[in-house]
Amino acid sequence: MYVSRFNNYETTTTVEKKPRGRTKTLSLDKPGFLEFFSGSGLVSHALARHFSLLWANDICPKKALVFCGNHEREKFHRGSITAVSGLDLPPAALSWASFPCQDLSVAGKAGGLQASRSGLVWEWLRVMDEMPAPAPVLVAENVVGLVSRQGGRQYRQLHAALAERGYRVGAFVLDAVRWLPQSRPRIFIVAARQTVKTPPELLDAGPNWLHSKAVVAAARGLDDWLWWKMPEPRPRSLSLSEVVDWDAPCFDDAAAQKTLALIPASHWRRFLASGLQAAPGYKRIRQKRQVLELRFDDVAGCLRTPQGGSSRQYLVIREADGARVRLLTVDEIARLMGAPASYKLPGGYNDVYKAMGDAAAVPVVAYLARHLLSKLAAALSSEERALTLKAPNPGGPGQAPG
Numbered sequence: 278m279y280v281s282r283f284n285n286y287e288t289t290t291t292v293e294k295k296p297r298g299r300t301k302t303l304s305l306d307k308p309g310f311l312e313f314f315s316g317s318g319l320v321s322h323a324l325a326r327h328f329s330l331l332w333a334n335d336i337c338p339k340k341a342l343v344f345c346g347n348h349e350r351e352k353f354h355r356g357s358i359t360a361v362s363g364l365d366l367p368p369a370a371l372s373w374a375s376f377p378c379q380d381l382s383v384a385g386k387a388g389g390l391q392a393s394r395s396g397l398v399w400e401w402l403r404v405m406d407e408m409p410a411p412a413p414v415l416v417a418e419n420v421v422g423l424v425s426r427q428g429g430r431q432y433r434q435l436h437a438a439l440a441e442r443g444y445r446v447g448a449f450v451l452d453a454v455r456w457l458p459q460s461r462p463r464i465f466i467v468a469a470r471q472t473v474k475t476p477p478e479l480l481d482a483g484p485n486w487l488h489s490k491a492v493v494a495a496a497r498g499l500d501d502w503l504w505w506k507m508p509e510p511r512p513r514s515l516s517l518s519e520v521v522d523w524d525a526p527c528f529d530d531a532a533a534q535k536t537l538a539l540i541p542a543s544h545w546r547r548f549l550a551s552g553l554q555a556a557p558g559y560k561r562i563r564q565k566r567q568v569l570e571l572r573f574d575d576v577a578g579c580l581r582t583p584q585g586g587s588s589r590q591y592l593v594i595r596e597a598d599g600a601r602v603r604l605l606t607v608d609e610i611a612r613l614m615g616a617p618a619s620y621k622l623p624g625g626y627n628d629v630y631k632a633m634g635d636a637a638a639v640p641v642v643a644y645l646a647r648h649l650l651s652k653l654a655a656a657l658s659s660e661e662r663a664l665t666l667k668a669p670n671p672g673g674p675g676q677a678p679g
């Protein structure tokens with residue numbers, strides 16, 4: 278039994294391990310799940326307490342290495358979703374898709390769900406349509422831009438497509454900052470087939486803590502909308518200072534001077550007055566000048582995929598006679614995503630940053646699995662349950678990562 282480095286959040290404190298450190302994911306009494314766009318496997322890791330991984334897919338060879346280093350390799354199928362046929366997939370209780378966000382994020386171009394990357398969500402639905410028995414519970418996860426942009430128009434397209442297929446659907450926002458010192462709001466769309474007898478305690482009469490203004494606006498007037506309900510988590514106990522490697526090497530004097538010079542004077546003043554030992558920050562362009570903007574709420578900014586050097590997060594550390602500065606370390610990045618210390622992260626700095634920057638935070642998914650998804654799976658009809666608990670037939674051997 279491995280005990281996670283962090284024990285402040287439920288459901289990830291202990292993780293059963295197989296030999297060679299892989300997450301134990303198959304148990305015949307757990308409902309099965311399929312993971313599309315599985316990336317580095319943090320979703321599969323977080324679901325493992327309540328669900329058995331049957332099949333996973335991603336196109337990226339580097340992320341495949343991370344996935345296969347931590348999960349059963351034979352369940353993983355590398356390649357484009359466009360080449361996946363639903364006829365080859367095992368029946369499952371749950372189908373999860375953390376589909377690409379580039380066309381939906383605030384920073385991205387405005388292509389939305391019709392663009393080539395975020396539009397892959399339609400491929401997920403195409404695969405579901407091809408399955409003789411599509412999963413009765415679906416989850417799609419993405420950035421909040423999916424509901425907040427264009428007054429929810431993007432979200433409504435997806436909602437309509439799910440409702441047409443016989444699902445009742447609700448969306449909500451969970452921010453990883455409730456569990457981890459990282460601001461990472463994400464939208465979760467949870468759909469249950471109309472045949473699922475949803476327990477009344479999972480539903481509210483109207484918006485609750487899960488529903489942002491943008492979600493409420495996007496939901497207005499929609500058929501088959503559900504106000505999902507879960508208990509509010511306890512206040513976070515993990516602070517940024519517990520995540521920081523205080524002894525990690527910092528930039529040399531020349532590089533430090535150059536980087537610290539980018540901090541606006543107002544941010545220096547706030548840092549000095551804050552009493553904080555360390556402040557994270559991103560480089561940004563403001564009025565055509567590059568600046569290093571710090572935050573002072575003892576929380577890291579949202580990790581994202583590094584494109585070039587500009588989207589990597591810095592840490593400024595106070596010293597008696599000034600300050601040191603460096604990039605976040607690989608271990609800090611993994612901790613900020615809630616990955617356990619045993620989670621294998623092969624590759625160089627940028628590979629790890631990319632694998633984690635794209636991922637879903639472990640305690641968020643674990644919370645959702647515990648308080649909503651496992652309860653929906655338990656409410657499946659006996660026929661649906663029997664089908665999704667059947668020994669898996671994962672459609673050919675798993676493919677090697679690289």
Ligand SMILES: C[S@@+](CC[C@H](N)C(=O)[O-])C[C@H]1O[C@@H](n2cnc3c(N)ncnc32)[C@H](O)[C@@H]1O
Pocket residue numbers: 314315316317318319320334335336337340356357358359375376377378397632635636637
């Ligand atoms: C938002 S990330 C999901 C990350 C994942 N949930 C995790 O925890 O690491 C989107 C993923 O979609 C994958 N992807 C992009 N295009 C794809 C395609 N055509 N077929 C399959 N996967 C694709 C990317 O490699 C990336 O890992």
